[in-house]
Amino acid sequence: MLSSKVTKAVFPVAGFGTRMLPATKSIPKEMLPVVDKPLIQYAVEEAIEAGIEEIIFVTGRNKQAIEDHFDISYELEDSLRKRGKNEALQQVTEFLQEPGRIKYVRQMRPLGLGHAVLCAKDLIGDEPFAIMSTDDLMMYNGQEPCIKQLINAHDDTGGNIVAVMDVPLEQTKRYGILDTPNQDADLPIIEGLVEKPNPEDAPSTLSITGRYVLLPEVFDWLEKQSADKSGEIQLTDAMANMIGRHPFHGLRYKATYFDCGNKLGWLEANIAFAAIDQQMSPDVQSLLKKYAR
Numbered sequence: 246m247l248s249s250k251v252t253k254a255v256f257p258v259a260g261f262g263t264r265m266l267p268a269t270k271s272i273p274k275e276m277l278p279v280v281d282k283p284l285i286q287y288a289v290e291e292a293i294e295a296g297i298e299e300i301i302f303v304t305g306r307n308k309q310a311i312e313d314h315f316d317i318s319y320e321l322e323d324s325l326r327k328r329g330k331n332e333a334l335q336q337v338t339e340f341l342q343e344p345g346r347i348k349y350v351r352q353m354r355p356l357g358l359g360h361a362v363l364c365a366k367d368l369i370g371d372e373p374f375a376i377m378s379t380d381d382l383m384m385y386n387g388q389e390p391c392i393k394q395l396i397n398a399h400d401d402t403g404g405n406i407v408a409v410m411d412v413p414l415e416q417t418k419r420y421g422i423l424d425t426p427n428q429d430a431d432l433p434i435i436e437g438l439v440e441k442p443n444p445e446d447a448p449s450t451l452s453i454t455g456r457y458v459l460l461p462e463v464f465d466w467l468e469k470q471s472a473d474k475s476g477e478i479q480l481t482d483a484m485a486n487m488i489g490r491h492p493f494h495g496l497r498y499k500a501t502y503f504d505c506g507n508k509l510g511w512l513e514a515n516i517a518f519a520a521i522d523q524q525m526s527p528d529v530q531s532l533l534k535k536y537a538r
């Protein structure tokens with residue numbers, strides 16, 4: 246029987262990060278820091294806080310730094326311990342997970358987000374699951390973690406749920422876009438999905454922002470799916486096949502979204518996260534004044 250509890254999250258982390266070159270030439274884009282933590286740590290902490298029990302990284306070549314980050318760093322910990330640097334020791338160990346809780350599967354070819362998700366099929370099995378993009382950073386201070394908000398909505402509606410927000414019309418070609426009869430609702434009904442349409446073809450300005458709770462049926466569609474003209478198997482196209490077969494909603498979540506897959510979004514995230522850090526905030530305000538023109 247299909248279990249309805251969402252306990253697993255897939256993190257597609259095999260991408261090249263071409264919009265952040267040259268920084269991402271030898272460093273995985275998921276390891277870029279926002280203030281003092283790599284992007285991937287924010288997403289994993291969001292998942293764990295939301296009650297996710299299994300983290301599945303769909304990784305690729307040259308991404309070893311991710312595995313190392315979630316492993317013990319023996320020499321570093323030993324050195325910090327001997328020097329009594331307890332706070333630093335806590336910072337490098339507090340996010341480590343129990344053995345077996347993080348699993349890795351390789352996406353051997355860069356065939357897109359849909360293909361990355363398909364690589365996790367055997368680790369998911371027959372249950373609804375979460376997908377979390379580490380480029381899409383959520384600041385949910387005082388609210389439930391963004392992915393938890395999706396899981397709660399899924400508990401009510403069943404079916405598929407994607408995180409959505411309005412974007413300026415000229416940005417529709419960066420996102421999966423909803424066709425919906427009730428764009429302003431908190432849980433807009435999805436009647437169509439278009440991957441990265443030009444503004445003139447976009448059915449709305451409501452876009453998917455990197456958090457999903459999907460039924461395992463998506464794997465059947467992904468397996469049948471052929472690559473689009475850019476050579477990628479799109480998750481959006483596979484999801485579109487499930488419209489009308491199951492409830493399918495967007496969720497206008499309560500969190501601030503940062504697109505850290507591009508330079509400006511990443512810079513803004515750094516400013517925003519530093520500005521809410523009690524220790525850094527006063528200095529950040531002076532810095533902002535210094536460079537404001």
Ligand code: G1P
Pocket residue numbers: 358378380381419420421422440441452453454455479480481506
């Ligand atoms: C992917 C999806 C797109 C979604 C976006 C959210 O695009 O294909 O539908 O809106 O993530 O970040 P990517 O950013 O990987 O190009």
